[in-house]
Amino acid sequence: MADQPTAFERFIQGILPENPVYRQVLGMCPVLAISNSMKSAMTMAGAVLFVLLGANVVTSLIRNLLKPHLRIVVFTLTIAAFVTIADRFLAAYMYQMSKALGPYIPLIIVNCIIICRCEVCASKQSVYVAAADAVGQSIGYALALASIASVREILGTGMFFGTRVLPTAWPNLAVMILPPGAFIALGLLLASANWIQNRKAKSGPKAKPAH
Amino acid sequence: MTQTQNGKAEKARRFQNSHLAQAWLCIVLALFFGGALAAVEANLGPIIAANKLNESKARVPELLLGAESGAQKADQGQAMTVTPRTVEIDKKGIKKFYTVFEASYADGRPAGWVTKVGGQGYADRIELLLGLTPDLERITGLFILDQKETPGLGNKIVEPKWRDQFKQKATHPGLKVVKTGAQNSNEIDAVTGATISSRSVVNIVNESVADLKKKLSTVPESGKDK
Structure with a gap:
């Protein structure tokens, strides 16, 4: 048990070094499906x-x-x-959002991020560490969703969180809102994340061994 | 002595391996979560039901007058009064309940009925809103509330292009689905590749119109019975 990461390490790991989307590549189904607008992405992250x-x-x-x-x-x-509980709550207080997210809220049940964190961290470590891990992983998930959703929403509709950021002359690339856009955006972002990682690994001193 | 000890050990081992000893945590958790979810549902259920009802209610003017004139009428302050109610139909001993919205203009003239109906589709239940004239002789509009038909094929039933075929159709000789271009006034073009989904919608429409005619035609002209 001595080599288990501390609460702070767990928290930091979830955000970037072990980001659930970019590093662990877990739970891709909702990432692809609901990242076409910032609003739904952030509701999902919540x-x-x-x-x-x-x-x-x-x-x-x-x-x-x-x-x-x-x-x-x-x-x-x-x-x-x-x-x-989350699904019912959304249906009661954010009805339109709950309709827009459709089955993807109930599908969190089979989202491997959560079962993975239960298995890797919560079933072995104290409540305090497990809570820090959950918050860290969720922030990492939210950041990843936000990165994909902002690319898709801005390119696809010229808007960000429903307010216009690009001039109206911008030709809305409808494909970015549609499912192919999800794969394109995710693929390019994953590739650039890996590219940055590789460059870092090459240039920096190899102080940290990979896990 | 050793025998009783053996017996005790045997009993303990058996208990250890019994389903109950293995699964007690699951059972306790299931009961606990079940209780918690029941409490959540008891608190939120009515709010969710009200949300759904309001969603249907907001569609009533559009379904009776069409999208544009529905909005126009609302702008001119000629909003309709919409009263939801439940109609009970006794079908060979089986009771069926319809949620019906009764709409009338500001001056009391009846505007029509909008009813929420559902039935089995290709994949899952299809729930839809059906707008009817006050005498139930013509369909004024159709809106799909909920469906899980095949994406790309069956789910085209939600598109206005397909739904608009129902507008102004007479309800008397029941509607029919055809695959090769509608010719008669009671025919509806099937969605390509989704004949079952199309037929399901038409069946739901036919059945509910037949049911409601029995009940609503006996009610005196709307506006007076309340």
Whole structure:
């Protein structure tokens, strides 16, 4: 247990070094599907924060009671409960948003980011570390979603968060709003993230061994 | 002595391996989360139901008068009064409930009915709003609220281009789906590659019109019965 990362390390790791989208490439389905506008992307990120925090805290609290072969059942049960709460809450107070996000809120249940964090961190470490991990990973997820969504929304509609940022002469590239745009934006952004990473690894001293 | 000890150990081992000892955490958590979700649903359920009702209600003028004149009428302050109510239909012992919005103009003239109906589609239930004239003889509009038909094929039923075929159709000889271009006035063109989805919508429309005619025609002209 001595070599487990501390709460602060977990928090920082989630944001960039182990970003759920750019480094772990987990949970791509909602990333592709709801990143066509900043509003829906940020709602999604909020829902993920709520679910991940809840699931991580509960899993960490009961980590000593877990039976190894039944742990996935318990994780899924916990996640499903929090996802249902998030889904109902959105339907009650943000009805239009909930319709726009459609099935992707309920689908957080099978989002591998959350089950991965339960498995890797929450089922082994204290509540405090698990909560820090959840917040860090969620911020990382939100940043990644924001990067893709802003590219798609700006190029596709000339708007950012629903307000116009490009001159009206901008030819709205409808393809960026449609599913192909998601793949194009994600592919280019992932490629540039890897390129930056490689350049850093080459130029910088190899002080940190890769995990 | 050793035998009883063995027996005890055996019992303990059996208990350890029993389903209950293995799964108690899952059971306790399931009960706990079940209770929590029930509480959430009890609090939020009515708000969600109201949201859905309001969404349907906001569509009523558009479905009865068409998108443009619906908006125009609203601008001129001639907004309609829309009263939601539930109509119960007894079909061979099976009770069916329809949510019906009764619309009338500001001066009390009946504007028509909008009803929320649903039925089995190709993939899942299709929920739609159907606008009808006050005498239920003509369809004034159709709007798909909820569907999970095949993307790219069946889900084209939500497009105005397809839905607008229903406008001004007479309800009396039931509507029919055709694949090769509608010729008669009671025919509806199927969506290419999605005959089942198209047929489902038409069946829902036919069935609900038939049901509602029985019930709503016995009601005196709208506006007076309330």
